[in-house]
Amino acid sequence: MLRRLATVFLFTTLLILLTQPPPAASTVVLCHLNESSALLRFKHSISKFLFPGALSSWQGNGSDCCRWQGITCHSVTGFVIKLQIPYVTDGHIVGSIDPSLFELKQLQLLDLSGNGFNGSIPKRLLELTNLTHLDLSDCRFTGQIPEELLGMTWLISLNLSMNDYSVGLQLQRPNLTTLLKRLDQLQHLQIGDVEVSMSGRDVSTALLSSPSLQKLKTLSLSNCIIVGPLLEEPFLHMQSLSHLDLSFNNLLGTFPPNIFLLPKLETLYISFNIELAVLLPPRNLTRSVNIRHLLLSSIGELSDGPLVPSNPPSQPRLEVTSNTMNGSTLSSCTSTRISVRNLSSGNPPGLIPEGLCSFSHLINLTLAHNSLNGTIPTCFSCLSSLEWLDLSYNHLSGSIPSSLFTLPSLILLDLSYNMFSGSLPKFYNPSSNLTILLLDNNLLSGDISFFMHGLPSLAVATLSSNNITSIICPFYLSRQKTLKYLDLSNNRNLRVEMSDSNNNTSMMNPSHNNTSMMNPSQLEYLNLRSCDIQSFPTFICELGKLQFLDLSSNNIEGKISACLWGITGFRLLNLDHNKFDGFQEPTNTTRAIGARLSLLSVSSNRINGMIPTFLCNYIAESVKLDMSNNALTGAIPDCLCKVSHLNLSNNQLQGQIPNGFNNIQLIDLNSNILTGTIPKSIASNITSLKSLNLGNNKLEDAFPGWLSQLTKLKVLVLRSNRLYGPIFTIANSLQAFPALKIFDISSNHFSGTLPHELFEGLKAMMQNGSEDIYVDNDVFSAVYVFHLFNVSTYFLLQGEIEQTIKGNDRPITSIKGPMNIVDMSNNNFTGEIPEEIGRLKYLHGLNVSNNHLKGLIPNSFDNLLQLEWLDTSHNQLSGPIPEGLADLTFLSILNLSYNDLQGRIPQGKQFSTFDESSFKGNPKLCGAQIEKTCYTGGDGDKEAMNKRDEEMQGWKYGSLGIGFAVGLMIITLPLVFVESVANWFWDETDKMIEFLLMQIGPSKFGKRRNT
Template sequence: MQTLHFSNKTYSKILHIPSLGLALVLLICLASPTSSCTEQEKGSLLQFLGGLSQDGGLAASWQNGSDCCQWEGITCSTDGIVTDVLLASRSLQGHITPSLGNLTGLLRLNLSNNLLSGGLPQELVSSSSILIVDVSFNRLGGDLHKLSPTHARPLKVLNISSNLFTGQFPSSTWQGMKNLVAFNASNNSFTGQLPTHFCASSPSLAVLELCYNQFRGSIPPELGSCYMLRVLKVGHNNLSGTLPDELFNATLLEYVSFPGNRLEGKLQGSHIVKLSNLGTLHLGENNISGEIPESIGHLKRLEELHLNNNLMYGELPSSLINCTNLISIDFKNNNFSGELAKVNFSNLPNLKSLDLMHNSFSGQIPESIYSCSNLTALRLSSNKFDGQLSEKIGNLKSLSFLSLANNSLTNITRALHILRSSKNLTTLLIGLNFVNETMPDDDSIAGFENLQVFSVERCGLFGQMPRWISKLENLQILMLSDNQLTGSIPAWIKTLSNLFYLDISNNSLTGGVPKALMDMPMLKSDNSEAHLDPRVFELPVYIGPSRQYRVPIAFRNVLDLSNNKFTGEFPLEIGQLKSLLSLNFSFNHLTGQIPQSICNLTNLQLLDLSSNNLTGGIPGALNRLNFLSAFNISNNGLEGPIPSGGQFNTFQNSSFIGNPKLCGSTLTHKCYSDSIPPSPRKKRDMKAIFAIAFGVFFGGIAILLLLVRLLISIQKKGFMAKHRRGSNEDVEATSFYSSSEET
């Protein structure tokens, strides 16, 4: 049995909607197959098959001489009329032919999750029989057709989401859709302003999803006349202005979502109380300001409240505790302040996720939060909380994600002893606290059996890398950067068989680069993809001002030992770390040459060896690292030519500066072909060539002189004969030849 989906998520909370429920019932009420079908309908189906360039194996079932009611994906009524064409997720390629519109009894068409291209045939939307059309998750494109509103079509559900449709919604398209209950056009490229005629044309409309498009302008007040509307999702567009007062007249609304726009204004308490059925309110990533109104407590059915990334301020209203069905609260990146203790979280027993990151809450963390026994994700980072962690946090038996970073908490030893009882903890981020304390090296710190991500960064902690970390058998990401840790990297590091991300930069670690690092199983693996538990990122992890990691694959395989005091040469075994994507040994005291084995790290995207004491040449085979996008060997003692070709043609001069003996076409110091003096061997070769040329030249002159001498001798005899006759003219000739002979 196959069903249609309105989007890539399942919204179980809307399945009880009466009008939409009728449409969904139609999806699964499949009639019993019969034993015959008409030749006309068989021909229409074969025309559709003929329009496919890849049929997903349908041709084996769709034979011309057989009954089409027995074909795969086809269901007929008892009188042999085709009622269902259900071919989702079959890898179909090609076009949707208009012939499907000739199936006069067709009720349900599902071609979702394929690779179909071209347009959506007008015959399907204007059919006199079809109730449900789902062509989501394909490559269909172009504009929607303008339909003639001659009569009301029976179409109830239209899902064209996740395609390549463009243009605007023509009003005439909807005037004939009097029976439309659910419409999903999310994740396309529709433009223009939001249509104002939805509800006037389709008074039964219950679900309207237009997320991830390019709509602009304000929210039309006419949406308030959609009196049957239950789900309104128009997030991630370019909408501006305020929430119109009229919108709150649609009092049946259960799901209101406008994130990722440019909406502004304040939440009006007198309006919000009208939406007594509201289960989800998502207004994050806008420019909404003001305080949360006290009347929020009247929304007794509220389960999800997202006001993140806005300009809101003030204290949280104590009436929030009246929303006892709340499951998720997201207020991060605002200007909320005050003591959080004024909200008694113990009245929110269903709360699973609480995100208050980047606000200005102060005081101690209220112990009432620890009464929310179903809490799985808690983030209080980047606030002004102080004091020590309460032992009652151990009551959160389901807690998987905990971030307390960037506050003013104290006593790290106590905190770790308390948190070890949280058996389900997979992510623990407690950096930027415990300033200048000592890293506890207490073997009694056990537990953390499921911990996969552990960050204690930027605390200025003294001490060494503690042995108890070696007990974290499931650890995959370890961040200890920006502390004052000393000593060497312990040999037990290689026992962390799942570790693929190690950042111990900006410390005072000493000694050589241990061979134990070269034996880390996950870095030696041929697979460079992370395999973290899905619970690890129940909330997005932010690293830097513009990046966030929500999925495990976003974390690269990293080895960062930069800005320490490591000495000695690179271990030749570094070429074993084949899954590495980022290798940073900059700002240390490493010596020797860049090992040729680094060229085996073919997945490498970042290589930084700058500010060391490396010598020798750059291995030419590094130009085979086709994924290398960041490369820095500046401020060393390297010499010789810079390799050419591959990624090396893209690196800036700054990657090589501070190496006076390096040469290359991009540097002021050119290689031999331009101006660099030849090597000693080349000088010896040049001297030999010059000597040969010199010998040949002067040997020729000697022969020439012998010929001249012979010629002079002959002419002397002639001259003597003439002399006897007293020729004055020949006396001058004698002077010339005499001087020539001397020469």
Template structure:
């Protein structure tokens, strides 16, 4: 810290937050006088927080605002004198520390009688951590934040809070508070913001509890267990209300009875999953038509019925509208006054919308960033989308759309990041060619009925991460341009009619996490260079960004990818998808041996080579696949023994080696003890648990195997070698020759008899020839 700082005698505010300070950087701070300092910000200096600096604060008696948040401070690191002299302190932020057992610090807070704002959030606090004097000695406290702790709301907790009559902001979000909502909350008449979300509150909420909170602007009760009937009319007289969030409770919200007229103008309303108007025809709340400041509205997951009203779509102030997972039907209405909507986000997915997508309707939403109409019954051809130049996310999947993709969705669109058109009826159309889509991240065209070959060229897709064109009728060879997409992490070509060999160029895709080429007509050998793909050799995550705007509670569009692993077909998203590494080449015609280089893929989690014509032995290098969770080599022609080193794969939970020609004893230890007989069926020469057929050997298995190998070597060396064969011929020739010649040489009588016999044979042959 510069020494000159100490000369600023009249300094009122000092902010040193998020700097790597240490004791050596503050040699003069302890002795210099900054007596006029009123505001000091020391947030986020952990782990190098200089404790001498805290001791220097003890003399700053004029301090009004102190921020020590996110420093992992405890009782041991805080000097006891710290709060003794800060009698004028009005704002104290201790959030993001570790004050669970810091009784001295928390008790010292009781002496700060001028405190108006106190933030103790994210501190691992429980019911025993908070002293009762905190509620009794702070009559001027206006803001209390103890969110993100472990408070259960023991008896007396709320009665203590209700003593803080001047409290304007109360945040108890994300605790473990149980039981009903204490009626004393209704007496905190100065409340402006009340957040009780993400707790375990239960029971019915009295309609009178909010009637006196006339200053209330923000109310959040989401993600609790409130039940019964909640009448929206209880808010009728709260003229200052701007934001209401009742999401994910067990009560039924009734906005229609009794008859009422709102005195408020909401800015934000979230009623997701609240059984909205369940006993009143499942209608969209009619009072919304009178809300002329509304910017964000979510009525999702409520089984609402009827058509989408035009007054809702064309509310001039509305920026975000989510109606997903209801039972709305009909068509998207056109504007009655031909006015353009200001909507940025529109989600009407998972409904029963029918008819076509008229061009004049989409032209009414020129500002849309996000449009999700998936899982409906939309039909007809796609409109041009020419005027929707700001569109970032378009999801029209699971409809009955047909025809060609308009140029605006495949060429020169610089904003589009998510294009999801899967599960439609583009039957008979050629695979579209995409180019100059500079922000396209995710392309999903699976199960659309596209035919023909992949375009000869697709270029300038510099940030493409996910491409799924599975389940079409595409054929031909896989082109070589995929390595031109440097960030491609997920490539799914499954369930098509591609043929030929795997292009070696795929091995250049070093960020590839998931490659699924299953259920095609590929042939040839497996490229050994697949063992060099970096993302499979070194554990990493692929960053799959979700589309979020304003708050995750409104719109959170996650990338979903259907994958088959561990024998199950599931859709993966979020963190599980980002950590997934899969190589699936099953159901093709690959031949020859499995490359041992695949054993280098130590970060691979799922490997499926089943239903091919692979031969040879299982590579012993597979023992290195420590992260492997699923291995399927079934329905091939593999021979030999299961490498016993495979039992070292502690992460392996699914194994299928069925229908091969494997032999020998099954390794039965560690994770292999958990695999059932079905993992090995169809291998007649395998034995041992979990199969019923025992291994029968005349000696211990290992010794027996060694003896067999020695016998085979001896047979090969003596009885089956070429040297042995020709040696036998030579010996037979020598013995045969000398067994005849030797007697003739040794006996004169034998020679006379032998030659007389030969002469008689010659004469006999001549007579027969003469007669013939």
């Protein structure tokens, strides 16, 4: 009875327990307060660098941290076991990892990739004894990988790749061998860009000694400085390997062919091993290969070879870039062999090998930059799985096969920069997926409108620099419902319809007389640069979604159409290098265009008169405005002070510079007729202004020393004005002009000495800075590309900068890379050249000519190893030319003329390239360059020998005379004692000696008087 009751009781209890609802999830996974606090402290340590909205769920208001972004907690204990916050910072250096992170003792997975952590990898990671997956890739860690990290023997996955922002990481002490031995549980190892510095044989040996060799699934050793051949043996034991990356090394010999047959290998990257020979399996064995992603760009040789059959096939993915290819021709897709040989960049150009067609499941094929010639094989039509085909930058010719446009999976086709000719292909049943078509820089012709109409999914089309002759008008554009980007620039014979034509519309489709209105164009980018357009195409104003328009470098006359100001989405409008003579003033004053406009360029036209004030209604604070190289007159409107970049150079503007600048980044008012002083409002925001060019005006003011506090000012040009007084700075001498790269105050009335503190502050010229000043000649299309991919970018619109070189003003219109210049010529400076200039070791040009400088050329100039031109002419410099100047290998222009330099001109090396004009006007110089021998050393010895020869020649004639006199005296000696005869003898002897001295004297002393 009791047993029955006990059984009933247990059954009832169990039934009650089973029918109870499960506990709420929040009661199980509610995170621990100490871990929540640690996470908040970690967030605070990087809060200044977080992207907007990143980690916004991390709040300290009692919320459950297990629900925060990137956090995973254990379902029972509530401990944080996963922290995954990749790429949450903005790219700036964050600093070291905050110690609060190491309080998460139960952490199993840590992913901090793509953030700006720097310094050494923290040794305290060893405290996380439950951590099995660690990803610190794409950070900024440097130095040797700590040995403590190798003590984490429980690691399953380790990713330290892409830490190469400066010196990067090293794996040398301990090395790769030690790592593979100690981390015996590893399945995924990615250390790309880590400096391993081992031979291929040693890497193979290290793999062979690894206890986890058979467990490895991922091995990435890209760009690890591995040199020499690999051994095949360790790879044959890697039966679990699915991803192998050995690209960007210097592997030699033959790549072990049986690696292709590893049963689980799906991804193989061995690109950019330019001397590596690779054997591909012949077609009858490709079904034994399971590789899906195969990248073979820039290798030494690629060919088929005998491989052992393995498992059934899987689709490969191939990329072959930067190679020169030769191969045998296969007649069809069913050919039985692959022959792809000699893919090294140095081999002779060849044909596209048809053997590639045997990869019937190919997804990505890139053969760019290979010097390939001939035609595209017809068998490419068999690549039905192909999604990406890039044959750009070759010498391919002939017609484009229409079959390419019918590949069902094709998304991108890039045939740009080749020699394809003939009409654009006609095709039937086109690919419904082709989205990006790049055919620019070929010799194609034909009707683009019908061609593009057959591609219903086309979004991007570039056909610039061809011979396209078809008509472009709204009707054609309206038929492209998906087209957003169209580049037809540099087609000089392109016919552009000025406005929508009902005749054209009815001709093409009589039932649709207003097609462009029924199907509004989706076009956002239109480039018609350099198409020899004569009149403004007003149909553009019907493209309501247009954001980027380039009509530059045409021959468009008349006024700039007012209809442009009604397109609300404009971002960039480029009308420069035309024949516009003014603006049509819009009737609607609503601010439409300016809401998103970032660049407006009307430079190099014929626009005259005053700057129209209505522009102020359409220009926002972020606009880059370029109205340079016109015939504008009058004063500069105050409203233009609000733009971010202002270029009004090379006009005829008058009056004073406005005083209302705020956050402007660039001001170029060069070559106008501006008067008055330089307004201090320019420096109202010391962190905004980057370039200031006020040269070639009539400004009268003292040197604006207050500009020295601008921390980002890179260009300062004040040349050819009426500025006066000494040069001074108001910032600390070590902080004055810290970012300046171009400093030009030439042709003014400045006086005093060259200040030492000025050159001590030019820090940007003392180091090789990463932010270079440049002129981007194709800003327009570049900005759109960045816009497409939602990538922020910065463009510094820069006008011409003149530099005085050997007395001639030369414009610098394109500064590619760093260019550091100091020009203080044509002033009234006195004193000596400061030694501190020698500290500007990245200085490229120095001009202090036409002043009143004295003293020596500093020996510290030996340190100016990047110097390209030096002009110290027309001063009163003295002393020798420093020998070290001859070692400046980049020095191509030198002018030391018209000083008081003396001594021997340095010989050889760079100085052998300079002629007499570099040294004339220095009478005390000697040397081969001026064909004047020196007294001592080298050519000086030759001159000394010549002098001695001349003196010996004089004594030769004297000796003959003396010998004659002695002989005569011996004969007549007895007569001396006769008084009458003696008087006559001594008179004649005196005359003889006087004659001899006259003969010797001029030859010995005359040349010295003439030197």
